[in-house]
Amino acid sequence: MASGLPRIVVRKSTRYITVQVASPRTGGDVVQACAVSKELSGYDWAGGFKNTPAAYLTGLLAGLKAKAKGIERAIPDIGLSPSVPSSRVFAALRGAVDAGLEISGDQSVYPSESRITGQHIKEYLEARQRGLEEQAEKGLPFPAQTIDVPSQFEQVKNRIISEVGKAE
Numbered sequence: 001m002a003s004g005l006p007r008i009v010v011r012k013s014t015r016y017i018t019v020q021v022a023s024p025r026t027g028g029d030v031v032q033a034c035a036v037s038k039e040l041s042g043y044d045w046a047g048g049f050k051n052t053p054a055a056y057l058t059g060l061l062a063g064l065k066a067k068a069k070g071i072e073r074a075i076p077d078i079g080l081s082p083s084v085p086s087s088r089v090f091a092a093l094r095g096a097v098d099a100g101l102e103i104s105g106d107q108s109v110y111p112s113e114s115r116i117t118g119q120h121i122k123e124y125l126e127a128r129q130r131g132l133e134e135q136a137e138k139g140l141p142f143p144a145q146t147i148d149v150p151s152q153f154e155q156v157k158n159r160i161i162s163e164v165g166k167a168e
Contacts, residue, residue: 008074019062035062059092063099118149
């Protein structure tokens with residue numbers, strides 16, 4: 001890469017989000033910092049590992065790890081992912097920006113705060129729960145599943161910042 005700046009690489013698999021900060025070297029890139037959404041379970045994340053809040057938290061974690069290694073700036077690399085505004089890829093980049101990394105690009109493509117915190121997931125789960133309760137009134141069994149995603153998101157975010165951010 002001509003600029004010599006590290007790249008922040010965001011990749012999605014069928015199960016996880018991976019965010020790496022890789023520096024260019026003559027023999028090949030060297031990964032300076034990496035976070036995989038599966039790591040969020042170590043911070044008591046009980047939600048999915050490939051949704052928008054998980055992507056943001058993974059970007060935040062990778063960004064804090066990069067900052068701890070003295071990396072200040074990075075160039076986004078979303079690979080073959082479509083450049084869709086408010087997507088999980090941009091949620092991960094916003095997490096890295098909120099960690100303190102300077103990332104070039106248009107920040108208007110980042111998801112809204114309500115999507116990042118998982119408010120849309122909470123609303124879906126509440127609607128689903130109401131539907132299941134209506135089924136229960138008809139005598140059908142239903143599993144009780146309630147997760148306050150925005151509340152859990154804030155707890156996990158604060159834990160990541162306190163545990164990883166203090167290493168700076």
